Amino acid sequence: MTTDSAPLLEGRDLLQLYAAPTGPTQALRGVDIAVRGGRISAVTGPSGSGKSTLLAVLAMRERPAGGELRHRGRLVAGLSRRQLQSLRRREIGWVAQRPTHSLFPQLDALGQILEMARLRGVPCDDNAARASLAEVDLEEVARAKPAVLSGGEQQRLAVAAAAVGAPALLVADEPTAELDDDSAALVLRLLRDRASQGSAVVVATHDARAIAAADTVYRFRHGVLSGSQDAGRDHTTTIDGQGRLQLPPEALPLFPDRRVVVTVVDGHVELRRAE
């Protein structure tokens, strides 16, 4: 398990470029990030802001065009293809934005779990695999292949498979996007369980349910990390006669132009940046 003092992954000045008809798109522009075991990190921001790109770089599916990524202190760029392949297979769980992209089309749900365990070198028999499916309420489709599952079932299966054996790094792109509240709660509980077993969990998300479940929220804008916030820090403040309140200093970078959308939900108030 990675402790708080030693990040599992450290990205410095990460840059990613993609070719586009109008010239290169800078999908990541100088991103610094440290990812630690035992925590859920949520990466959020508008569509096209670079969330998926960051996840692909952190999961070592893409090499950054610039900057450096270290894994347990070691430069990822210095790993051989074989080392990288073995690291990805054994230590990194990946849930693609389209869940079928991280599933084996020819295997049924039970087979997905067993195959992932085999690749990862984790002991797993049929009973253990069925227990993994039960965590996301998929026991009844144990013999179904991805093509016949609903979008939400595919998504839950992709998360369950990626989470087999609590990999050191578990990266999931929009893991709750297709899910109703009950299913989202199962997935978020599973992610929390793996974090408590030591996994560093990183999700890209627009989903308030996933953001609320995270320990740290990173906010992205135009490929730049515009702020981060640790959960669980309560601040007591007063509201004046006109309804004004003072935000804590660390909340201010979340509202660079000082415009805020205020929503009253279920007896509490949410503040978010006006887009």
Ligand SMILES: Nc1ncnc2c1ncn2[C@@H]1O[C@H](COP(=O)(O)OP(=O)(O)OP(=O)(O)O)[C@@H](O)[C@H]1O
């Ligand atoms: N393979 C690619 N080729 C070319 N451009 C790409 C590629 N992948 C991403 N981009 C561009 O890079 C930028 C960041 O995209 P990315 O998918 O990382 O954003 P995102 O925040 O995950 O968006 P969404 O919330 O819509 O999934 C966008 O401008 C996108 O068009």
